[in-house]
Amino acid sequence: xxxxxMLMPKMGESIIEGTVLKWLKNVGxxxxxxESVLEVATDKVDTEIPALQTGILREILAHEGDIIAVGxxxxxxxxxxxxxxxxxxxxxxxxxxxxTTSNIAxxxxxxxxxxxETESPVQAASTIPVAEGRFYSPLVMNIAxxxxxxxxxxxxxxxxxxxxxxxxxxxxxxxxxxxxAAATPPINTASSATIAPxxxxxxxPEGTMTPEKTTPPISRPNVSVSGSNEIIEMDRMxxxxxxxxxxxxxxxxxxxxxxEADVTNMVNWRNKMKDIYKQREGENLTFxxxxxxxxxxxxxxxxxxxxxxxxxxxxxxxxINIGMAVALPTGNLIVPVIRNxxxxxxxxxxxxxxxxxxxxxxxxxxxxxxxxxxxxxxxxGSFGNIMGTPIINQPQVAILALGVIKKKPAVIxxxxxxxxxxxxxxxxxxxxxxxxxxxxxxGMFVKRxxxxxxxxxxxxxx
Numbered sequence: 001x002x003x004x005x006m007l008m009p010k011m012g013e014s015i016i017e018g019t020v021l022k023w024l025k026n027v028g029x030x031x032x033x034x035e036s037v038l039e040v041a042t043d044k045v046d047t048e049i050p051a052l053q054t055g056i057l058r059e060i061l062a063h064e065g066d067i068i069a070v071g072x073x074x075x076x077x078x079x080x081x082x083x084x085x086x087x088x089x090x091x092x093x094x095x096x097x098x099x100t101t102s103n104i105a106x107x108x109x110x111x112x113x114x115x116x117e118t119e120s121p122v123q124a125a126s127t128i129p130v131a132e133g134r135f136y137s138p139l140v141m142n143i144a145x146x147x148x149x150x151x152x153x154x155x156x157x158x159x160x161x162x163x164x165x166x167x168x169x170x171x172x173x174x175x176x177x178x179x180x181a182a183a184t185p186p187i188n189t190a191s192s193a194t195i196a197p198x199x200x201x202x203x204x205p206e207g208t209m210t211p212e213k214t215t216p217p218i219s220r221p222n223v224s225v226s227g228s229n230e231i232i233e234m235d236r237m238x239x240x241x242x243x244x245x246x247x248x249x250x251x252x253x254x255x256x257x258x259x260e261a262d263v264t265n266m267v268n269w270r271n272k273m274k275d276i277y278k279q280r281e282g283e284n285l286t287f288x289x290x291x292x293x294x295x296x297x298x299x300x301x302x303x304x305x306x307x308x309x310x311x312x313x314x315x316x317x318x319x320i321n322i323g324m325a326v327a328l329p330t331g332n333l334i335v336p337v338i339r340n341x342x343x344x345x346x347x348x349x350x351x352x353x354x355x356x357x358x359x360x361x362x363x364x365x366x367x368x369x370x371x372x373x374x375x376x377x378x379x380x381g382s383f384g385n386i387m388g389t390p391i392i393n394q395p396q397v398a399i400l401a402l403g404v405i406k407k408k409p410a411v412i413x414x415x416x417x418x419x420x421x422x423x424x425x426x427x428x429x430x431x432x433x434x435x436x437x438x439x440x441x442x443g444m445f446v447k448r449x450x451x452x453x454x455x456x457x458x459x460x461x462x
Contacts, residue, residue, distance in 0.1 A: 001080065004053055005073040006037065008062075011047060011367050017069045017139065018042045019168045020062045029057050031077065038074065041168060042139075042367060055079035065160050065169040067139070143171050146243065172239075241332075248391050252433040256389045257443040261450035263405060264424040266290055269458050277350075277462060285462075288357075289349035291377055291402055292322050294452035296342040299375060302445045306374050307436060308395040314436055323373035323393060324353065326360040327382070334360050335393060337373040347462045380429075381405060387427040397437055400446065403427035 008018055018040035025037050036048040037057070059076040062068045144154050149171075157174045159166035234242065270285060277285040299306050299320050306317045320342040323335040336356035341349065359365050375396060380388040381404035388401040403426050410423040430446035 001078055003058065004055070004077050004079050005061075006049075006051065006075040006077055008040070008068045008070050008072050008074055009049065010070050011040075011042060015042050015070065015367050017067050018047070019139070020064050020066050020068060020074070021046060021169075022064060023060060024048070025057050027057055027060060031055060031057055040068075047367075048363075049074070051077060053077055053079045065167045067165065067167050139168055140166050140171055143168060146247065147171075147175060244394070245391055248394050251394060252392050252397070253435060254389070254392065254431050255434045255437075255439065255442060256429055256431045257439070257446050258387060259428045259430075259443075259446045259450045261426055261428060261453050262410065262423050263426055263453050263456070265458055266453055266456040267405060267424040269456060269460060273462065281351075283351065283354045285350060286353065287402075287405075288324060288353050288377075288379060289346055290453070290456065291379070292324065292338060292341055292349055292353070293346055294449050295322060295375065295377060295400060296320050297452050298445055298448040300342055301448055302441060304441060305398050305432070305437065305445050307397055308374075309397065309433070309436055310395075317374045319372070319374065321372050321374045323376040324356070325376065325378040326357050328361060333378075334365070334370070335373065335376055336360055336365055336369045337371065339372065346460065350462070376400070377402060381426065387429045389429060390431050392431060392433055397433035397435075398442070398445070399431050400449065401429040401431070403429065 011018070019042075021039040021041050023038045025031055031037060031051045031054065033052065033054045034050045037051050038049050040047050040049055055077040057075060058078045060074075061076065062072075062074045068074060149157075154166070157166050157170060158164075159170050266287070270287060270290070274285040277283065303316065306320060308315045308317070319340055321337050321339045322341040323337045325333045325335050327333055336359075338344075338349070338352050338356065344352065356365070356369060359369070373393065373396065376390075376393040376399045378388070378390050378399065379402045380390075381402055384404055386406075387403040390399045390401045392399050405424050405426045407422050408425045409420055410425070412419045412421045412423070428446050428450055430442055430449075432442040432445075
């Protein structure tokens, strides 16, 4: 027998720490190799951590709510190895985590920001001193910035982590209490109190500018509920989704352009090839790889769609990394990313799309699978929707919604004259950030995507 330390694994290039959410095993429990032992939250996904050895859980070193850096010990496992029991051995193997909840999708901007374009991993890895005698992790700082919590207020948040550190759990609990307190109206105990007259403003010397009036804060209307209504408390993920939706609409002035495309050739080709591909590769052939191929080509034609904004600076991305929204069994959406999509052929895109979609639905995506997207597509047609106006996935500047494909009568132009025929049509809805994408660029881009789809070659091979 031997004692082995279970370490916080590396879960992605930009992940430097994780918060312990829940232990799935108790001290004294037997653990099989690859069996999940605890849940850990990062700023990208919530992840189940499996054991790398079979043995008995002898000691838990990190408690729920603790923030543990990558490579630090989480627990001690007594393994079935030859040798005497002694000091715990250090094992630092890497593994692919299974995400249990993750970045939300099409309309959802990305999660709490990871490393910025100019931030190095070394800079992000160190804890950030912000007040005398108190330190905050980058994750907590990111959440505080996102929730507009000033440092003076953050310093008052009670911490339950090591040495009184504020954990992500502490911050979410504080936010819930703050929102509840803000929603509670003050009790008027002086109903018969005399209202003092408001004094007239003092006379200002001639030439003195009158101070500007401050805009009163917007109060939320009270919601009336009765016994016939069901009150559902938002879970942590839904709160994050809601906040990111509001943030994206606040950050980016959204404009949407629409184009209708005749995709008859694409549909006929796919109908001809799907059974052949299924028999040959054992995988489904969907429309998504074709959409991604067309978008990647259009981005090469209009590279200023493939940018992000940082202050007054536009960052033009060299890589074309396309995120695709995938519906989860829970009803949430997740956006795994196909990196360097413009460098793949249609067969490569098909295999990558199938791999990411399958792993998304069984919670096997890694944080890196969700990182560094530069443009996003969402197939709202899979829900039977004709079109949509998606919300931009921050910090990107554009997102494309693909509507349902429907048969329609259409005028077909031929050398012998015009005919009426049945064709396959779909709408493309392109939402873009009007700070940096003008109507001409946004409109020409989605038109180019439609042109690539309409010109799909029936002789394409896989």
